[in-house]
Amino acid sequence: GNSVTQMEGPVTLxxxxxxxxxxxxxxTGYPSLxxxxxxxxxxxxxxxxxxxxxxxxxxxxxxxxxxxxxxxxHLEKGSVQVSDSAVYFCALSPVSGGYNKxxxxxxxxxxxxx
Amino acid sequence: GAVxxxxxxxxxxxxxxxxxxECRSLDFQATTMFWYRQFPxxxxxxxxxxxxxxxxxxxxxxxxxxxxxxxxxLTLSTLTVTSAxxxxxxxYICSARDGLAGGTGELFFGEGSRLTVL
Numbered sequence: 001g002n003s004v005t006q007m008e009g010p011v012t013l014x015x016x017x018x019x020x021x022x023x024x025x026x027x028t029g030y031p032s033l034x035x036x037x038x039x040x041x042x043x044x045x046x047x048x049x050x051x052x053x054x055x056x057x058x059x060x061x062x063x064x065x066x067x068x069x070x071x072x073x074h075l076e077k078g079s080v081q082v083s084d085s086a087v088y089f090c091a092l093s094p095v096s097g098g099y100n101k102x103x104x105x106x107x108x109x110x111x112x113x114x
Numbered sequence: 115g116a117v118x119x120x121x122x123x124x125x126x127x128x129x130x131x132x133x134x135x136e137c138r139s140l141d142f143q144a145t146t147m148f149w150y151r152q153f154p155x156x157x158x159x160x161x162x163x164x165x166x167x168x169x170x171x172x173x174x175x176x177x178x179x180x181x182x183x184x185x186x187x188l189t190l191s192t193l194t195v196t197s198a199x200x201x202x203x204x205x206y207i208c209s210a211r212d213g214l215a216g217g218t219g220e221l222f223f224g225e226g227s228r229l230t231v232l
Contacts, residue, residue: 041225102148102209104150104157106156
């Protein structure tokens with residue numbers, strides 16, 4: 001079946017540190033891949049997405065590359081800020097679903113300290 | 115981006131009572147809405163797909179008679195937890211798809227509703 005595995009948190013970093021949150025997936029065919037972010041007290045927001053192999057999604061300094069050979073979609077940011085503190089969810093949409101029926105990872109909490 | 119609002123954001127009820135949670139798309143119309151359930155420190159699990167004007171499609175293992183879903187308009191879907199029990203305590207999240215003509219097809223999420231059943 002389809003599944004998403006994320007690295008466990010919490011991840012605690014100092015401001016301006018480099019961030020990597022690992023995400024791997026299991027799926028048939030060619031799913032679309034997403035990263036969502038949830039700030040305290042708010043709903044999930046789409047951070048970035050990639051719809052085919054080797055695509056790179058990017059937004060707000062965050063990047064993730066769709067790697068089919070390693071079934072991964074790791075999230076990276078070169079220099080984190082305190083305002084990046086949130087919970088990050090990796091998700092996939094099966095081939096037939098498009099934006100429908102997102103399957104989520106468990107989420108990774110990021111805490112950035114000044 | 116578009117806004118999806120859930121109400122109530124938190125609710126406490128007695129065992130055996132029913133609780134209704136509303137999900138509204140505030141600035142777009144959504145033919146499809148999704149209901150998720152999230153346990154502490156766990157992933158969001160899709161419960162059902164709510165289609166405007168038709169019956170919801172439930173995921174395997176989700177009791178349709180316990181979790182009643184109604185999607186009566188293009189901007190409102192409701193989830194009713196019937197005869198709630200403590201094991202139903204959870205965080206319920208809805209999302210709406212901006213899927214009509216001119217929309218982006220993107221999913222927008224509500225802020226979630228925390229249900230505690232005593």
